[in-house]
Amino acid sequence: MAHLTVSVEYGIHCLLWLVSSGDKPLSSRDLAELQGISPSFLAKIFPKLEKAGLVMASEGVRGGYRLAKAPEDITFLDIVDAIEGDKPLFDCQEIRGRCAVFGQRPPSWATFGVCAVHAVMLRAEKAMRAALAQETLAGVANTFGRKAPPEFSEDIARWMQERFNARTSTRTPRPD
Amino acid sequence: MAHLTVSVEYGIHCLLWLVSSGDKPLSSRDLAELQGISPSFLAKIFPKLEKAGLVMASEGVRGGYRLAKAPEDITFLDIVDAIEGDKPLFDCQEIRGRCAVFGQRPPSWATFGVCAVHAVMLRAEKAMRAALAQETLAGVANTFGRKAPPEFSEDIARWMQERFNARTSTRTPRPD
Numbered sequence: 369m370a371h372l373t374v375s376v377e378y379g380i381h382c383l384l385w386l387v388s389s390g391d392k393p394l395s396s397r398d399l400a401e402l403q404g405i406s407p408s409f410l411a412k413i414f415p416k417l418e419k420a421g422l423v424m425a426s427e428g429v430r431g432g433y434r435l436a437k438a439p440e441d442i443t444f445l446d447i448v449d450a451i452e453g454d455k456p457l458f459d460c461q462e463i464r465g466r467c468a469v470f471g472q473r474p475p476s477w478a479t480f481g482v483c484a485v486h487a488v489m490l491r492a493e494k495a496m497r498a499a500l501a502q503e504t505l506a507g508v509a510n511t512f513g514r515k516a517p518p519e520f521s522e523d524i525a526r527w528m529q530e531r532f533n534a535r536t537s538t539r540t541p542r543p544d
Numbered sequence: 545m546a547h548l549t550v551s552v553e554y555g556i557h558c559l560l561w562l563v564s565s566g567d568k569p570l571s572s573r574d575l576a577e578l579q580g581i582s583p584s585f586l587a588k589i590f591p592k593l594e595k596a597g598l599v600m601a602s603e604g605v606r607g608g609y610r611l612a613k614a615p616e617d618i619t620f621l622d623i624v625d626a627i628e629g630d631k632p633l634f635d636c637q638e639i640r641g642r643c644a645v646f647g648q649r650p651p652s653w654a655t656f657g658v659c660a661v662h663a664v665m666l667r668a669e670k671a672m673r674a675a676l677a678q679e680t681l682a683g684v685a686n687t688f689g690r691k692a693p694p695e696f697s698e699d700i701a702r703w704m705q706e707r708f709n710a711r712t713s714t715r716t717p718r719p720d
Contacts, residue, residue, distance in 0.1 A: 371631060372547075380661050402645075404639065455547060458553070468703060488684060491679075499668035
C-alpha cells in the first residue's frame with residue numbers, strides 16, 4: 369500500500385478533466401464512468417475538493433463541477449491536502465519522555481524542544497511538500513494536452529453529449 | 545493517522561539506544577520496558593531491522609541486539625525502508641488508459657511513458673527520500689547525547705543491570 373491513497377489519484381485526474389472542460393460543468397457520475405472508476409467512491413472525493421475551494425458545484429440537469437480557480441493557482445499540494453487532510457508524514461508520540469528511569473516525571477532536558485527524530489521527519493516532510501507545491505494543475509494539464517491528438521477532445525465532447533442526451537431523454541414528459 | 549507508522553518511531557528510538565550500548569547487546573524486552581512500549585509489538589520490529597542488516601541478534605541470557613554496522617552508516621532512509629518495506633508515496637493505477645472513449649484498447653499515445661501525475665509524485669518522493677538519506681543514526685544520537693547529563697547514562701546502566709540481575713536470580717538452581 370502506498371502512503372497516498374487512491375483518492376488522491378482519482379481526485380487529480382478528475383481535476384485535469386475539469387481543466388479541459390473549462391466553464392462547462394462535468395458531473396461526478398460522468399467523470400467516474402469516463403475514467404472507469406466507482407461513481408460512489410468518487411462522490412465522496414468531490415465534497416472534499418469543494419470544501420477546500422478547488423471546485424464549485426452547480427445543480428440541475430446541466431449541473432456538475434467546475435474549477436473554482438485558475439489551474440495555474442491549484443498546486444498538487446493543495447489537492448493532496450484537500451483529500452488527505454494535511455496528514456503528517458510522522459506522528460511523534462514523544463516516547464523520549466517515557467523512559468523508565470524518569471519514573472513518571474521526565475526532566476525538562478529530556479522533553480525540551482522538538483524530538484531530534486521528529487525534526488528529521490519534519491525536514492523530510494517539508495522537502496516532499498515543497499516538491500508538491502511546485503507543481504500546478506495547469507502544468508500537468510499541458511503535459512497531457514501535448515500528448516493527445518486533436519480528435520481526442522472531440523471524442524470526449526461527443527461522449528459527454530451522448531451521456532447528457534441519454535439523461536435528458538429518459539425524463540418523464542410533463543403531463544399536458 | 546500519519547504516513548509513517550509508529551513502528552518507525554519505535555524502531556528508530558531502539559536503534560538510538562543500541563548506539564549508546566555499543567558492543568553490549570540489549571534485549572528487545574528490556575528496550576520495550578525502558579521506553580514504556582509494548583514488548584510484543586517491538587518483538588515484531590526487530591526481525592525487520594535484522595533482515596535489513598541494521599542489527600544482529602545474539603542468544604542466551606546475555607543475548608539481545610547490537611548494531612550490525614557503524615551508526616554513521618545507518619541512514620534514516622535505511623530504517624524507514626527496513627520497517628515500512630520501501631512503501632511508495634503513490635501507487636499509480638494507470639487510470640489514464642481506462643478512458644471510456646478508448647473502449648478496451650487505449651492508444652499508445654495515452655499510455656506511453658510515466659503518467660504525468662505519477663511523475664510529480666515520484667519527484668516528491670525522491671525529495672523526501674533524499675532528506676531521509678541525509679540523516680544518520682550517529683547524527684541524531686549526538687544530538688540526544690548533547691542534551692543528556694552525564695549521570696543519565698549511569699542511571700540507564702544501573703537500570704539495565706538490575707533487569708539482568710532479576711532475570712538471572714529467578715532461574716531454577718541446578719540440582720546437586
